[in-house]
Amino acid sequence: MKKIIYFALLTGSIVLASYRGGAISWLLLYFMLMLPLIALIYVQYVYCRFRIVQQVDRYVDKGVPIPYSLKLANEDWLMMTGIGLNFYTDTVTVTNDTGEADHLFLLPHQHLEMDLSLSCKYRGTYPVGVKSVSITDFFDLFTITYPMMAQIRLTARPRLLTLEQLRSKLSALDPKKNPLPSALLQEQLDYELRKYIQGDSLRTVHWKNSARAGELLVRKQTPQELFELVVIMDCTPFSEEDDLKRMQMEDNVIEAALALLHDACLKKIKARIVWCSDNIQEIMIDNMKSFDIFYNLCAELCFCSRLTLEELWNSYETKAAKSSALWLIGCNISPSLLQKVEKNCEPGKKVTLIDTGTEPL
Numbered sequence: 001m002k003k004i005i006y007f008a009l010l011t012g013s014i015v016l017a018s019y020r021g022g023a024i025s026w027l028l029l030y031f032m033l034m035l036p037l038i039a040l041i042y043v044q045y046v047y048c049r050f051r052i053v054q055q056v057d058r059y060v061d062k063g064v065p066i067p068y069s070l071k072l073a074n075e076d077w078l079m080m081t082g083i084g085l086n087f088y089t090d091t092v093t094v095t096n097d098t099g100e101a102d103h104l105f106l107l108p109h110q111h112l113e114m115d116l117s118l119s120c121k122y123r124g125t126y127p128v129g130v131k132s133v134s135i136t137d138f139f140d141l142f143t144i145t146y147p148m149m150a151q152i153r154l155t156a157r158p159r160l161l162t163l164e165q166l167r168s169k170l171s172a173l174d175p176k177k178n179p180l181p182s183a184l185l186q187e188q189l190d191y192e193l194r195k196y197i198q199g200d201s202l203r204t205v206h207w208k209n210s211a212r213a214g215e216l217l218v219r220k221q222t223p224q225e226l227f228e229l230v231v232i233m234d235c236t237p238f239s240e241e242d243d244l245k246r247m248q249m250e251d252n253v254i255e256a257a258l259a260l261l262h263d264a265c266l267k268k269i270k271a272r273i274v275w276c277s278d279n280i281q282e283i284m285i286d287n288m289k290s291f292d293i294f295y296n297l298c299a300e301l302c303f304c305s306r307l308t309l310e311e312l313w314n315s316y317e318t319k320a321a322k323s324s325a326l327w328l329i330g331c332n333i334s335p336s337l338l339q340k341v342e343k344n345c346e347p348g349k350k351v352t353l354i355d356t357g358t359e360p361l
Contacts, residue, residue, distance in 0.1 A: 060156050067116075074106035083133065157295065232309065234308070238250070256329050256356045310340065327352050329356065
């Protein structure tokens with residue numbers, strides 16, 4: 001609308017100067033011709049004198065909304081109009097309950113505070129908040145977008161799913177990618193079961209599995225130190241060209257591993273997480289303190305393994321105790337690895353393969 005008004009005035013001044021002449025008509029025409037230059041200078045001026053301060057927590061949890069505050073300031077004598085804020089939206093969701101972030105205006109020496117919230121879509125370290133500032137002149141002739149010179153970055157830790165949530169997500173995936181029933185997720189982390197023998201204490205009866213099996217089953221009194229859960233995580237770089245898709249695939253692998261490890265930790269089952277970066281890494285997780293160490297490490301865990309999941313399994317398999325339960329977690333599992341898991345499961349050693357897929361868990 002403002003552009004239409006400007007061009008109408010410009011056309012009128014040209015007609016007036018052409019047919020009427022006179023100093024006033026030509027002065028009006030020159031003024032209308034100078035307006036675009038004045039508008040361009042105004043846009044540059046606002047950019048140089050406009051001030052913005054952002055505040056947000058340095059460490060957050062993925063998917064959890066956190067406070068995010070903006071402070072805008074006009075420290076000059078000239079009114080500023082047509083200010084638009086463009087946020088990072090690919091990796092972050094910004095919620096603005098205080099009004100629009102477009103077409104803001106600031107009176108001379110006015111300060112404006114905006115309280116928003118944001119939540120991270122992916123784990124890792126990346127810039128958030130205002131990505132660029134768009135400034136439009138008073139006649140809407142020019143809109144120039146300037147990138148923020150100083151970015152704010154935060155580190156998002158991955159989500160911590162419960163085992164039940166993981167089971168629910170995996171059950172919705174293509175069964176061909178997860179050939180083992182998802183119900184094994186709970187059973188394998190539970191105590192070993194055997195048939196009820198007369199004289200066994202009723203306190204050892206596993207009622208849920210007994211109802212499922214149609215006969216009484218009791219928990220074996222196996223010493224906990226003889227059982228260990230080994231989670232082998234695929235950290236090879238994914239070939240996805242889309243960075244957001246690649247980040248989601250990495251998140252799926254990490255969140256599935258964390259769900260298993262956390263559940264084992266709550267049940268006081270020793271767990272060992274194994275992955276590869278420059279070399280093979282492993283952490284024993286036998287209490288919440290050691291779990292928290294690995295959980296915080298996952299925020300910036302690099303997927304740069306020189307070994308595939310199959311190669312890592314081959315390298316580590318001889319180290320695993322015979323009473324271990326092995327879990328291989330990856331994304332887009334190859335058919336050859338799937339066949340190998342099915343053929344090479346030794347009696348007494350459980351090997352489970354999880355394909356976390358590319359969709360969010």
